[in-house]
Amino acid sequence: MRVLVLGGDGFCGWPTSLYLSDRGHDITILDNLSRRKIDVELEVESLTPIRPISERLRAWREVSGREIGFVNVDLATEYDRLVAVLKELRPDAVVHFAEQRAAPYSMRNERAKRYTVDNNVRATHNLLTALVSTGIDAAVAHLGTMGVYGYGWSGTAPIPEGYLTVKVPTPDGDLEREILHPANPGSVYHMTKTLDQLMFAFYARNDQLRITDLHQGIVWGTQTPQTARDERLINRFDYDGDYGTVLNRFLMQAAVGHPLTVHGTGGQTRAFIHIRDTVRCIEIALENPPKAGSKPLVLNQMTETHRVLDLAKLVSDATGVEIAYLPNPRREADENDLIVRNDRFLALGLQPTTLSEGLLEECTDIAARYRHRADPRKIIARSVWRAGMETADDLITEIPPEK
Ligand code: NAD
Ligand code: USQ
Numbered sequence: 001m002r003v004l005v006l007g008g009d010g011f012c013g014w015p016t017s018l019y020l021s022d023r024g025h026d027i028t029i030l031d032n033l034s035r036r037k038i039d040v041e042l043e044v045e046s047l048t049p050i051r052p053i054s055e056r057l058r059a060w061r062e063v064s065g066r067e068i069g070f071v072n073v074d075l076a077t078e079y080d081r082l083v084a085v086l087k088e089l090r091p092d093a094v095v096h097f098a099e100q101r102a103a104p105y106s107m108r109n110e111r112a113k114r115y116t117v118d119n120n121v122r123a124t125h126n127l128l129t130a131l132v133s134t135g136i137d138a139a140v141a142h143l144g145t146m147g148v149y150g151y152g153w154s155g156t157a158p159i160p161e162g163y164l165t166v167k168v169p170t171p172d173g174d175l176e177r178e179i180l181h182p183a184n185p186g187s188v189y190h191m192t193k194t195l196d197q198l199m200f201a202f203y204a205r206n207d208q209l210r211i212t213d214l215h216q217g218i219v220w221g222t223q224t225p226q227t228a229r230d231e232r233l234i235n236r237f238d239y240d241g242d243y244g245t246v247l248n249r250f251l252m253q254a255a256v257g258h259p260l261t262v263h264g265t266g267g268q269t270r271a272f273i274h275i276r277d278t279v280r281c282i283e284i285a286l287e288n289p290p291k292a293g294s295k296p297l298v299l300n301q302m303t304e305t306h307r308v309l310d311l312a313k314l315v316s317d318a319t320g321v322e323i324a325y326l327p328n329p330r331r332e333a334d335e336n337d338l339i340v341r342n343d344r345f346l347a348l349g350l351q352p353t354t355l356s357e358g359l360l361e362e363c364t365d366i367a368a369r370y371r372h373r374a375d376p377r378k379i380i381a382r383s384v385w386r387a388g389m390e391t392a393d394d395l396i397t398e399i400p401p402e403k
Helices: 013-022 034-042 053-064 079-089 110-134 188-207 246-256 275-287 308-319 343-347 357-369
Strands: 002-006 026-030 069-071 093-096 139-145 163-170 173-180 211-216 218-220 260-263 269-274 297-301 304-307 323-326
Touching: 002 013, 002 079, 013 026, 013 053, 013 275, 026 079, 053 069, 079 110, 093 110, 093 275, 110 139, 110 188, 139 188, 139 275, 188 211, 211 275, 218 246, 218 275, 246 260, 246 308, 246 357, 260 308, 269 275, 275 297, 297 343, 304 308, 308 323, 308 357
Parallel strands: 002 026, 002 093, 026 069, 093 139, 139 211, 211 297, 218 269, 260 323
Antiparallel strands: 163 173, 269 304
């Protein structure tokens, strides 16, 4: 398959590009490197020493003998260039990772809120309208989020895969209807993913685009067998208060001896997936696209759920690092139930990688190897959901020497 990977320089996009290339697909990455520029803005770097994109691609050619193409295009603002790339490449499939993906960053200030909406909504809409105007019948796989459903809305009822069957009372009795699951976003970032869903529904119905929306949980881990082949291929590891996600942050904090930063009580339950399963799910989704004329296919891309506090305890018990209960900078429920259906991926052959000591250790090893690159002042989350909310002071400002 000829696959265009939008956002292929990022945390999920890079290992996916290598995995699909390794599986014999012909890959081109489109990325404007905005994520690297945000690192410069936030004065922080990936814990792992990610290489410039040209070096990454050269290293992949050396170790695999395979070429991956790259175009530096802004999906949100360079529409004509996007159309030109599509016409030249005529992809069989497009994987869409290219959005601003951090909830805390999206709540940082007015500028970041506006950037997140402008970037994400325009990027998705440009892709859809460009596919229609070029007449390219590529299967689209978009990375959405479990967060579109929100947390706690349906209590202990399992979250379905995208759609909900409801009863509408009429004078002649109840009508059964299938509707898009109500959206309940918890941040400006998550809100953009709910807007994406409406665009997908419209373009699938009106223009018969074939779209799969992958409602992905929090991705943890760093390496895949492909990114581990050469240090120059190493994947990104975000640990800072805006971009670092909870489990990877705890593993990194344990490696540098920083107290584990639990927000509030830690009663928040979330869905998780290992990066190795992310790349496999994308391949499965590309192999099983919906038919033209069908509504978007929604797959819940997650393998397990955990409470934040349970994760902190697991890491603390394994490493001896203490847990710090911090004021929660977000507006979110203190506690929630979360039961998620993921039957479709299981039926399509996904064999879930679940939390295991081996994988946790692999991640802690990576964090320990690069601990000297960590800036402890960047660990505490400082983006607040509303003005005046409290954040924690720095717990430690210097990394203790290695024992
Ligand atoms: P990332 O920020 O590491 O990667 C996104 C990539 O897209 C970056 O390389 C960035 O430069 C590029 N990009 C952003 N806007 C662009 C634009 N306008 N034009 C071209 N390129 C652009 O994020 P990630 O963690 O790899 O996430 C990828 C996707 O998966 C996102 O859409 C995110 O919402 C979704 N997702 C991520 C997670 C997670 O835990 N990381 C979980 C669920 C869903
Ligand atoms: N949390 C802590 N301590 C921390 C960091 C986070 O307690 O140091 C808590 C948060 O308050 C939240 C939970 O952990 O309750 C998850 O936070 P997160 O930053 O790991 O994840 P989130 O903001 O939801 O976003 C991440 C990705 C996003 C993706 C989403 C999937 O950044 O791109 O869409 O996970 S999901 O959560 O399933 O919607």
